[in-house]
Amino acid sequence: MPEYKAVPGGHAISKKIADLLEDINSQLYNGMNRAETIREINDILHGRSDTSVDMLLSMLNEQGGSEYAGRIGELRGQIEAFFLQKVLRSWPYTRIGNQEYQYKTWDFLTDRPLKVIDQRIFDHAVENGFPPDFFKESYFDQVTIYCMPDGADCSFSNFRDCAFSVCGMRGAVFDNASIYDTDFHSSLLHMVNFTSASIANSHFGDCSLASVSFQDARLKSCLTVDCSMDQIDFQGATLDGSSYGRIKAKRIMNLPSVTITQGGATAAEVQRLRISTFRELGVSMFPVKQRSPSDRRRKPSAPER
CATH class of the missing domain: 2.160.20.80 (E3 ubiquitin-protein ligase SopA)
Structure with missing residues (x-):
């Protein structure tokens, strides 16, 4: 059976990447645009952006250089674990246990x-x-x-x-x-x-x-x-x-x-x-009520000449 384990979600990883970017370049990335930065990174991780994850990691390597290589490598590992668990979540868990627990x-x-x-x-x-x-x-x-x-x-x-x-x-x-x-x-x-x-x-x-x-x-x-x-x-x-x-x-x-x-x-x-x-949620507050055929008024016919 595949190894299921707890991993940070995409939003949590996005916040860590935002922290890194703020340390690398605080003038460009800071509290003024932090929410937007996190949202854009999260969109990348969930495939809602034209920017790919590989492009994101390349950008981090380019901006961070060797000084931040350790943190970037750690983030890369978390991203890989996140994507693995995204695959596993669609697989059924089939192991059945027979151990009895002594619960409080x-x-x-x-x-x-x-x-x-x-x-x-x-x-x-x-x-x-x-x-x-x-x-x-x-x-x-x-x-x-x-x-x-x-x-x-x-x-x-x-x-x-x-x-x-x-x-x-x-x-x-x-x-x-x-x-x-x-x-x-x-x-x-x-x-x-x-x-x-x-x-x-x-x-x-x-x-x-x-x-x-x-x-x-x-x-x-x-x-x-x-x-x-x-x-x-x-x-x-x-x-x-x-x-x-x-x-x-x-x-x-x-x-x-x-x-x-x-x-x-x-x-x-x-x-x-x-x-x-x-x-x-894409629902109209004023839906058009459909009338049954019997309720529909007959259109007036043209007057006879």
Whole structure:
């Protein structure tokens, strides 16, 4: 089986490259244009730019020279590892574990005691195979998740300050899960359900979402940026202070049924957020209602002469 491992996402690597450029030439690269620099580098790493990764590395070598050769070599290694994990995220994880773990339990504010999974337990399970129900009714605390078996059941689980980094998720179920301060970096989410999930202060960046359900989910203060979104169902969802940017979207379903709000905002500010959400997701706020043939009025015939 291929070696799955945690690697920095494209955005994290982009920030490191920006740090390097600021050290090499602080007059050209600095805080005034840092956000733009990071975005341009991230676009290169994700194939959204006319500049290739080889061209980027050549530019770093030219500007940095021998003085920065060590840092450039380290970044090159991280980029190579990132691209390898991007390939592996589309491969199914098939190892099944039979080891029994002695979990601590977490039962704060819940009637379902959750088994506590930290980074050590997760890494061990990746190497030896995930036991049945590993992800269900579990408490993940500060865990970087970089691979999952197809159809992973994460129902009623709690994710706190975690990262799904360059991770492939196919058929995963997060029904009634709580996901707080957790980021999804450069991940695949295909046929994933977040039905009735509570998602807060979490980001989706550089991800591919296809056939994903947010039915009856609540997303509070979440940011989704630089993602592709295809066949996403928002039936009955609540978007509280959540926003979208630079989205490649198609077949967005049931967005008019969504409750869009923003705590402490004026009605005008909420309306601007609603307009922005519909615009970024490519959905008209005023769809043309199609009439059935029986409802259509017969055109008047020409008067007889």
